[in-house]
Amino acid sequence: MISGVHAIIYTGGADALRAFFRDVLEFDSVDAGGGWPIFALPPAELAVHPTEGAGAHELYLMCDDIHTTVKELERKGVEFARPVEDAGWGLMTSMRVPGGGELGLYEPRHPSPDHTRG
Template sequence: MINGAHLLLFSRNAEQDRAFFRDVLGFGSVDAGGGWLLFGLPPAELATHPTHGDPTCELYLMCDDVAATVDELRAKGVEITRSVSDENWGLLTAFRLPSGAEIGLYEPKHPRPDGR
């Protein structure tokens, strides 16, 4: 049976983005060899949305308090790229990785599979 998921983040500056996940977000990691870090992630969920365009994947990190998390990230020098918007399913914003990639961040309003 499936017992986990492995997310790939393709980066123009993998070393800086790895340092960001380790040092700024505080994600634990293991070295898979040669400095290739694999990061542990918080509990995850998967949603499948319909599209009329090309199929894509997006990454959103979740938090319990988006305003507090935005303040913490800004205090660490992280660029917040979107104002917080109140969506039907949560409070949404985004931040920039050192490589320039953008990651969504939201405080969910919906029930969560992990019971939180």
């Protein structure tokens, strides 16, 4: 039924953010036409959290070792908006991305779905 997820980030600095995903995070991409890249993402998971009032959406990149990943990204010039914090269910931080805004990064402590199963 569902074959994947297509996530979109809106920004006033699209070219810079595309270069960030291509050159810094080293995500593979395909040309969707006219030089418009569509980036491949690592396996994904979706959590649903209860909230009061209007809903919201968040996007986090996941890693196996947040401290090593932060150091690697800092060597590539990435600036982090906050130090790594222990949230109980995982370690998390947020990186500043070109065009404004932040992108979450976290090392989960919870089990993740098996992405090899269809």
